[in-house]
Amino acid sequence: MTGLEHGAAWMKGRIIPIAEATLPITDWGLTHSDITYDVVPIWEGAFFRLPDYVARFEASMAACRLDIGMDRDAIIAALHAMVGAAGLQNAYCAMVASRGVPLIHGNRDPRHCANHFFAWVVPYVHVIKPDVIEAGASVWIAKDVRRIPADSVNPRAKNYHWGDFTAGLFEAKDAGFETTVLLDHAGNVTEGPGFNIFAVKDGRIVTPNAGVLGGITRQTVLEMCAELEIQTTERALPLEELMEADEIFLSSSGGGVLPITRVDARIFSNGVPGPIGSRLRTLYFDWVMRAEHRQPIGKP
Numbered sequence: 635m636t637g638l639e640h641g642a643a644w645m646k647g648r649i650i651p652i653a654e655a656t657l658p659i660t661d662w663g664l665t666h667s668d669i670t671y672d673v674v675p676i677w678e679g680a681f682f683r684l685p686d687y688v689a690r691f692e693a694s695m696a697a698c699r700l701d702i703g704m705d706r707d708a709i710i711a712a713l714h715a716m717v718g719a720a721g722l723q724n725a726y727c728a729m730v731a732s733r734g735v736p737l738i739h740g741n742r743d744p745r746h747c748a749n750h751f752f753a754w755v756v757p758y759v760h761v762i763k764p765d766v767i768e769a770g771a772s773v774w775i776a777k778d779v780r781r782i783p784a785d786s787v788n789p790r791a792k793n794y795h796w797g798d799f800t801a802g803l804f805e806a807k808d809a810g811f812e813t814t815v816l817l818d819h820a821g822n823v824t825e826g827p828g829f830n831i832f833a834v835k836d837g838r839i840v841t842p843n844a845g846v847l848g849g850i851t852r853q854t855v856l857e858m859c860a861e862l863e864i865q866t867t868e869r870a871l872p873l874e875e876l877m878e879a880d881e882i883f884l885s886s887s888g889g890g891v892l893p894i895t896r897v898d899a900r901i902f903s904n905g906v907p908g909p910i911g912s913r914l915r916t917l918y919f920d921w922v923m924r925a926e927h928r929q930p931i932g933k934p
């Protein structure tokens with residue numbers, strides 16, 4: 635027992651039990667949600683597509699003008715050291731860049747804060763548990779809240795502006811649904827708390843391209859479809875079209891491909907995970923074991 639088996643954090647170069655990891659209460663990451671992050675999955679002792687996740691994290695930091703003073707190799711070394719110390723084989727590994735505390739009391743200039751990096755790792759998290767997926771998972775289209783517009787908060791930089799998702803989750807849970815998906819102000823489908831969405835119609839797949847995070851799992855789905863010769867299109871997806879689909883599924887680093895059997899009152903694929911979503915779900919778990927996508931823990 636190392637004290638790290640429930641999770642570990644990397645803070646200021648030290649690896650500590652996750653319960654001991656804390657932030658100053660004046661950190662703008664906390665007071666202003668002025669923070670960006672990424673989450674890479676660890677499967678059977680190796681990171682999946684680590685260079686892609688770290689590249690997205692770097693792009694998010696650049697978009698937010700955050701400078702943590704660490705290069706890509708330093709970030710990767712910190713993650714390996716932390717996950718190796720925790721000894722977790724299947725895990726959820728977060729890397730975070732926060733604006734930090736103002737350098738001078740009363741400062742209101744975002745350029746004058748002590749930006750900093752930290753990371754944490756916990757046992758693997760499924761956004762929807764596998765037994766719920768098997769039994770048929772449900773999505774609630776949020777009615778009283780819309781996705782924050784892309785010209786207000788950049789959805790392509792993974793962020794903590796979860797007010798819209800949290801309101802949608804309250805609606806979903808109160809109505810007895812598993813999770814929620816938000817619409818934009820034009821009535822197009824966007825995404826949900828931690829996942830992208832896909833609609834299958836007549837064997838072809840559509841996924842929203844605007845107002846959403848560029849999910850690495852979404853990218854993996856598009857690549858798997860290319861391998862399977864399934865046609866995919868990235869474009870606006872109106873709610874009416876989603877409701878006419880044959881199959882719906884979600885994609886997330888927290889569980890891979892997640893077939894959905896119900897959206898609001900409408901049942902999809904006869905209430906069981908659909909054939910294309912199920913095939914992609916299985917293939918995703920093959921892809922996470924493919925050597926070219928894996929970086930074993932402790933071997934940066």
Ligand SMILES: *Cc1c(COP(=O)(O)O)cnc(C)c1O
Binds near residue numbers: 792885888
């Ligand atoms: C993390 C996240 C996703 C999914 O991205 P992955 O890289 O596939 O995990 C989708 N939407 C939002 C808002 C997210 O935070």
